[in-house]
Amino acid sequence: MNGGFTGIDPDGPAFLASLGGLVAGSGAAVDAVLPGRPAEARQMCAALLRLLRTDRIAELRLLRTTASPAGGTVQDLAPDPDCAARIRVTDTPIPEVIIVNGRAALVRCGVAAGRRASLVHAPDVVRTLQALFSGVWRTAAPLGGPLRDPTFGLSEGAHRVLRQMCTGDTDAAAARELSISVRTYRRHAAEILRVLGVTSRFQAGVRAMELGLLKSGGPVR
Template sequence: MTAAAVNAGFTGIDPDGPAFLASLGGLVAGSGAAVDAVLPGRPAEARQMCGALLRLLRTDRIAELRLLRTTAPPAGGAARDLVPDPDCAARIRVTDTPIPEVIIVNGRAALVRCGVAGARRASLVHAPDVVRTLQALFSGVWRTAVPVEGPRQGPAFELSEGAYRVLRQMCTGDTDTAAARELSISVRTYRRHAAEILRVLGVTSRFQAGVRAMELGLLKSGTGGPAH
């Protein structure tokens, strides 16, 4: 069963696992997508969805991946078991807040699935107001969810002192030239530090670096640089 009908920004799609994930492949058609996903509560389906998302991440079709796992019974295994590679760039958090099973791509479209076996429904949502609501719901739950490995402090101590200064300056919105002048360094040095920040924080844009730095508490007052 393929896309059934479009009605006010909703397209009915097949809720079956492989078909549902095939719809995801259609949404992530290019490269560098930002994807937020709520994994299914059923362990087998969670592993299937997670595997598909990680394959897209490894092939650079997804550049940023946030996975939200709802609290599952012990038989479902630990959330960290879904991402076996410790160097995987995906971030995963666990929550006990009820939230629909959804995959949001670039904040512009979403796949939503609900119901139980035998009576499940799935939709591709492209109504801007609805997608914005789903994104706001995901972001709100994400902020209060618990990181699988606890707070990630490692990257903070890998940044050089010069990179810390550049990180703060990056968040002012100044041009590279103005920011380098403020720090009394060359534009080339400023950009080298900026590249280091993106690498260490595991992101692909300066905007993402700012968000990640906030999550890690690197921009809080009193956070001055690497520990000595």
């Protein structure tokens, strides 16, 4: 292990074997982003559902992205109606990750021979991954439902503050630039953290970029 990261085999069966080691007990809470490749998504989904049915996983949230170049459908991933797993679909790109109890994560990235995977125990990194997952989950649609608006309904004032937050200016300088009071600026900043489901302004910036909220002429409500 190096600084809370351990390299692991990215191969499907080996990757899922690492998951089995993380949920060796019972009652784990697991959040997982399914792979973009349909065959791998089905394999991971089946493995997670087996762990759920044997009570090694108590709570399971599965997130499927439609932004994958591999395409494919998500309907065949739906579990039995009596299964406690929840599946949502998003068009927001998000790394392939499995988070266990908010304390450890398996991350896999890359394609073909360049694929890499890591077991992550670094608390700050796991918290950031959890915040990213939770933020995307909030705007994702239930399987079979329409995709939700990723703007979270942020007001025009909040969008202006969000963009200004990412400049690195002090609160006082940013408020002057927007012609608002520091108190109003900080109120909008607190709203942004709450709505995006993050705990720091840095995380808010990362989350906003993931959602495309910082693009010129981006969505404003």
